[in-house]
Amino acid sequence: MSESESILATGGSFLRDKWSSEDEELAGPSQTVPPQLPGIQIVSERELAQLAQVRPLLFNFHEQSVIKDCFKMLEKKVAEYEILQEFMTLDYKNIPDAFNSGNELRNREKNRYRDILPYDSTRVPLGENKDYINASYIRIVNSGEEYFYIASQGPLPSTTDDFWQMVLENNSNVIVMITREIEGGIIKCHHYWPISMKKPLELKNYRIFLENYQILQYFIIRIFHVVKKSTGSSHFVKHLQFTSWPDHGTPASVDGFIKYVRYVRKSHLTGPMLVHCSAGVGRTGVFLCVDVVFCAIEKNFPFNIKNIVTQMREQRYGMIQTKEQYFFCYKVVLEVLQKILTLD
Structure with missing residues (x-):
């Protein structure tokens, strides 16, 4: 194990949570409720293994040298604890906008956590009246290319209808879920989809059908058919739930996680990618950061993790909550770069 790997592997021993909202666990069982059978194969393990091999578009001598220099620079930052200092310079105090909508009396019960609210300027409006949901548009620009996401809290029982309205109005074909419903004895997210293929989930305005599913080692794939009751219009959504994030750390x-991020990117076709965990800032921020970096590596573009996180925080308060999550971004990127450097 290299020095950087050792530091990253043991990071949890000295990294404490910055926030209580995202990772506030108590003792108790953790669960997600998958169907009883593994389902019909949607993707093979071989395909996932191939997807996990992130490859730059060009890999000549010059590009190999660039990647090697990048790897050494990131490894040095980790080994010398510069990552810790870098995270601490990401200031929570510079709040670029107000949280008026989230603080309105009529909207307070729509928030899972009272300290995690969307900025007014980037919140996702619902319908003609621009109704409230705790979700934010996030646009990350890297090397002139824009990556468009919705970062959302996990639905509550009272906001499930609103959540599906957001999916349809934004024409999102992928939902990225990075939590289990219950973790450490705490409800992290409402079960907002049908459990069985035999019986749809009936909501006030929507009917959700489970068309297919596949249970994999690290995540679950579900295919939903969403019907709007008032018009009969339908929308198909691929729901990708990462089930291997531990209760702590x-x-x-x-x-x-690399396989998961890559499969999500491959599955994305329309609308902003809709990503949520429990609060929609911690694990969600990790996913967005890693996805942008992977896209940059593929296109031989430079990237700066601190800059990516800064852009996210300017659009949703508190994105990437803990030092440990920030370290994990570097750990994932170093792993990918190291594999690239082993290519012939």
Whole structure:
């Protein structure tokens, strides 16, 4: 194990949570409720393994040298604890906008956590009246290319209808869920989809059908058919739930998360990618950061993790909550770069 790997692997021993909202666990069982059978194969393990091999568009001598220099620079930052200092310079105090909508009396019960609210300027409006949901548009620009997401809290029982309205109005074909419904004895997210293929989930305005599913080692794939009751219009959504994030800290293995992020990107077709965990800032921020970096590596673009996180925080308060999550971003990127450097 290299020095950087050792630091990253043991980071949890000295990294404490900055926030209580995202990772406030108590003792108790953790669960997600998958169907009883593994489902019909949607993707093979071989395909996932191939997807996990992030490859730059060009890999000549010059590009190999660039990647090697990048790897050494990131490894040095980790080994010398510069990452810790870098995270601490990401200031929570510079709040670029107000939280008026989230603080309105009529909207307070729509927030899972009272300290995690969307900025007024980037919140996702619902319908003609621009109704409230705790979700934010996030646009990340890297090397002139824009990556468009919705970062959302996990739905509550009272906001499930609103959540599906947001999915349809934004024409999002992928939902990225990075939490289990219950973790450490605490409800992290309402079960907002049908459990069985035999019986749809009936909501006030929507009917949700489970068309297919596949249970994999690290995540679950579900295919939903969403019907708007008032018009009969339908929309198909791929729901990708990462089930391997531990109750405390970050995943011990990066391999499963790399496969997950890559499969999500491959599945994305329309609208902003809709990403949520429980509060919609911690694990959600990790996913967005890693996805942008992977896209940059593929296109031989430079990237700066601190800059990516800064852009996210300017659009949703508190994105990437803990030092440990910030370290995990570097750990994942270093793993990918190291594999690239082993290519012939």
